[in-house]
Amino acid sequence: MLQIHNLHATVADKPILKGLSLTINAGEVHAIMGPNGAGKSTLGYTLGGRPGYDVTGGEVLFCGQDLLALAPHERAAAGLFLGFQYPVEIPGVSFVQFLREAANAQRRHRGEEPLSGGEFLKLAREKAALLRMDMDMLKRPVNVGFSGGEKKRAEMVQMGILAPRLAILDETDSGLDIDALRICGEGIEAIMRKPDKAVLLITHYQRLLDYVKPDFVHVLAGGRIVRTGGPELALELEEQGYEAVAA
Amino acid sequence: MSEVLALPAHKDEAWRYADLEALAALWPLPDAEAVVVPANGAFARAVVQDAGGVTRLNLTLERGARAAVHVLNTGAVFGRVELAVTLHEGADFTLGAAQLGGGEATLEVVATVRHAEPGATSRQVVRSVLAGRATGTCLARVEVAKGAVGTDAVQSIRAMLLDRTATANAKPELEIFADDVKCAHGCAVGELDPAGLFYMASRGIAPAEAKKLMLQAFIAEAFVGAQAEERLLALALHALGALV
Numbered sequence: 001m002l003q004i005h006n007l008h009a010t011v012a013d014k015p016i017l018k019g020l021s022l023t024i025n026a027g028e029v030h031a032i033m034g035p036n037g038a039g040k041s042t043l044g045y046t047l048g049g050r051p052g053y054d055v056t057g058g059e060v061l062f063c064g065q066d067l068l069a070l071a072p073h074e075r076a077a078a079g080l081f082l083g084f085q086y087p088v089e090i091p092g093v094s095f096v097q098f099l100r101e102a103a104n105a106q107r108r109h110r111g112e113e114p115l116s117g118g119e120f121l122k123l124a125r126e127k128a129a130l131l132r133m134d135m136d137m138l139k140r141p142v143n144v145g146f147s148g149g150e151k152k153r154a155e156m157v158q159m160g161i162l163a164p165r166l167a168i169l170d171e172t173d174s175g176l177d178i179d180a181l182r183i184c185g186e187g188i189e190a191i192m193r194k195p196d197k198a199v200l201l202i203t204h205y206q207r208l209l210d211y212v213k214p215d216f217v218h219v220l221a222g223g224r225i226v227r228t229g230g231p232e233l234a235l236e237l238e239e240q241g242y243e244a245v246a247a
Numbered sequence: 248m249s250e251v252l253a254l255p256a257h258k259d260e261a262w263r264y265a266d267l268e269a270l271a272a273l274w275p276l277p278d279a280e281a282v283v284v285p286a287n288g289a290f291a292r293a294v295v296q297d298a299g300g301v302t303r304l305n306l307t308l309e310r311g312a313r314a315a316v317h318v319l320n321t322g323a324v325f326g327r328v329e330l331a332v333t334l335h336e337g338a339d340f341t342l343g344a345a346q347l348g349g350g351e352a353t354l355e356v357v358a359t360v361r362h363a364e365p366g367a368t369s370r371q372v373v374r375s376v377l378a379g380r381a382t383g384t385c386l387a388r389v390e391v392a393k394g395a396v397g398t399d400a401v402q403s404i405r406a407m408l409l410d411r412t413a414t415a416n417a418k419p420e421l422e423i424f425a426d427d428v429k430c431a432h433g434c435a436v437g438e439l440d441p442a443g444l445f446y447m448a449s450r451g452i453a454p455a456e457a458k459k460l461m462l463q464a465f466i467a468e469a470f471v472g473a474q475a476e477e478r479l480l481a482l483a484l485h486a487l488g489a490l491v
Contacts, residue, residue, distance in 0.1 A: 048449050051441065076451035088446035092464025101460060102450035109451065141464075162450065 001026045001063055001166055001198050008057035009046045016042040018223035019058070024166070024198050031201040031209055031234060034220035035242040040202045041085060043220070044170040048082040049075055063165065076102075077109035079165030081158075083172050087151040090142035095154065098142050099124065099161050106162065127160030131187045148175030156187040167192055168200045173208035185211020206238040219245060264384040264416050266353035269299065269325035279303035279329065284312040284338075293317045293475040295482060299324030305331045308338035308367075315341040317473040321486040323350035323381075330358040334367035342371040343469040345479075347486040348381035349409075355384040362390065362428075366397040374469045375406040376462055377413035378490040384416040389432075393424040402432035407439065407465055409458070409490060458491040459484065 002024040009017040016039045024030050034040050046053045047060065049072035060067040062078060070078060090098065103123075104114035115123070128135050131153045143151050152172055159167055169188070173181055185208055192199045201212060209217075209231065217233040218225045219242065227233065227245065237245050254274050255262035262270075284290040286309040294302055299322050308314055312335070320326045326348075332340050346354040354377075360369045375383035389400045406415030419432040439461055447457035463484055470479045 048445075050445050050449075071453075072445060072448035073451050073453045073457075076449055082449045084446065084449075088440075088442045090440075090443045090446070090461065090464075092467065093460050098447070098450070098452075098460070101456065102447070102452050105453060105456060106451035158450065 002067075002200075003061040004047075004058070005060070006058040007043075007046070007055065007060060009042060010054050010056055011042060011052060015056070016223055017046065020220070020224050022218065022225060024200060026165075026198055027195045028216065029193070029199045029201065029212060029214045030216045030218065031203060031214040032218045032220050032225075033203055033234060033237055033242075036204075038220045039223045040220055041170055044082055044168045044202055047075075047080065047168055048072060073105065074109065076162070076164075077106040081162055081164035081167040083155045083159060083167060083169035085171040085174060087143045087146075087155055089144045091144055093142050094140065095138040095142050096121075096124065099138070099158060102158075103161055123161055124157075127157045127191075130160060130190055131156050132183055133157055149177060149180040152176055152184055153180060153187075156184050156191070160187070160191045163191075165196065166198050166200070168202065170202045171204065172201070173203055173205060181207060182211055184208075188212045206234045209234050261357055261386060264353070264382060265327065265355060266325035269353070270301070273301055276301055276303065279305045279331070281305045281307075283307045283309065284314050285309050287311040288313075290314040291316075291474045293319075293473065293479060294328060295319045295479070296326050296328060297321045297482070297486070299326045301327045301329065303329040306340070307333045308335060308340060310336045310364075311338060313339045315343070315473065317470055317475065317479055318342070318344035318356060319479050319482055319486070320344065320346040320354045320356065321348065321483075322354075323348065323352045325353045327355040327357065330356075330360075332358070332360045332369070334360065334362050334364070334369060336364040337366045339367065340369040341472070342369075342373070343471065343473060344371075344373045344385075345466045345469040345483055346373070346375040346377075346383045346385075347466070347483060347490060348376075348383055349378035349490045350381060351379070352377075352381040353384075354381065355386070357384075357386045359388045359390065360400065361392065362395040362398040362400065363392045365395050367395065368399040369401070371402045371404075372469050372471075373404045374466050375415055376409065376466065376487065376490060377406060377415055378409040380410075380412050380414075382414040382416070384418075386416075386418045386420070388420040388422065389430060391421075391423040391425050391428050391430065395425045396427045398425065398428040398430065400428075400430045402434075403468075404432075404434040405465070406436045407462065408436065409439070455491045459487050462487050462491070
């Protein structure tokens with residue numbers, strides 16, 4: 001589904017990713033762990049196409065397409081979802097309006113019929129219930145006045161509605177209390193644990209992985225993947241720290 | 248006499264940012280429309296100026312009268328809307344204006360609201376969206392006369408620049424000759440939040456649509472509560488389509 005080969009990327013001319021390679025197949029859950037500044041968020045933003053994150057080398061294939069040739073909104077329509085560490089507030093635009101626009105923009109881009117108002121609301125209600133989010137919250141402006149945990153749950157609601165093939169979730173576990181962590185973890189499982197979908201979890205901690213069990217764990221350090229293993233690697237990291245394991 | 252009829256110059260404060268060449272073609276301007284809203288009466292007007300020109304309205308609100316003027320000023324030309332409002336005791340006035348311009352447009356809202364007597368309230372909300380080499384100006388003045396205690400006046404003037412080549416001028420002014428009044432004014436010129444635009448793109452919304460969604464929310468503040476709110480928003484959205 002995703003093949004990253006020797007990816008190099010800079011932010012403000014500073015090299016951050018330095019030859020990162022990674023392959024993710026359909027049906028797999030991968031976790032990328034690593035110390036602060038290793039390039040984890042940069043990887044997410046680079047794959048999402050955020051302006052200011054410049055690819056200086058390498059290639060990325062997503063479902064056979066050259067991902068890097070696509071504009072950010074085209075990447076989303078192709079089935080890529082980026083869960084933000086810090087979801088952005090958009091004053092004056094309601095979640096319902098935003099998400100309906102997003103879902104239908106993606107559908108139009110893929111040549112599918114747009115959802116009617118009723119169809120969309122039914123879908124939104126279903127996904128909000130999955131994440132135990134009050135539908136009334138989705139009538140409010142995007143992320144405005146949401147707590148950290150509510151923002152993350154709203155990200156998962158969005159993921160449920162947009163139904164991506166690949167979700168890259170950047171520190172979805174940060175800022176979550178124990179209950180919200182479980183709800184988000186179960187949400188990821190329910191939405192993404194499918195034979196035709198895949199997940200890339202970017203995280204500092206092992207705790208999310210209790211709920212979303214990864215098939216592969218990678219250690220990112222210095223802009224490259226320095227070690228790959230199974231779920232046991234996350235436990236090893238938790239016990240011994242990055243320095244010992246990544247060395 | 249000749250001074251009154253003479254074409255204004257940029258040194259005239261009220262015409263400092265005007266397109267004088269375009270104005271010359273319209274000169275001399277007809278007299279302002281004068282409307283007196285009787286005591287406890289109500290008045291509402293939607294001004295849609297989409298092909299340039301100068302619209303001038305003088306409003307007098309008698310005791311306890313209410314008036315709301317909503318303005319959509321668009322087009323790639325010189326468009327100016329002038330308002331002179333006098334409020335008597337307990338009167339209430341709302342101005343909500345949106346200016347949307349691209350190309351070489353020069354769009355202006357020039358408003359003076361005079362609180363002549365006690366207890367009157369006024370709100371002025373002006374939103375400008377400017378692209379290309381357009382200039383959008385808002386000169387908004389609140390005058391509180393001696394003795395006009397209990398005045399409550401609010402001015403909110405904001406402009407969004409879609410290109411670095413566009414210009415916004417905002418001049419909120421308060422002139423207060425009474426004690427015990429409440430006057431608030433705020434003014435901001437900014438650009439669309441790039442983080443918000445990327446967030447929307449990451450959800451599949453193309454850049455032009457994302458900008459429209461954000462700008463729609465921005466402009467909507469000017470039309471809240473207008474009798475013609477839906478029509479004004481629809482027209483504004485159409486005009487936005489040409490800018491983003």
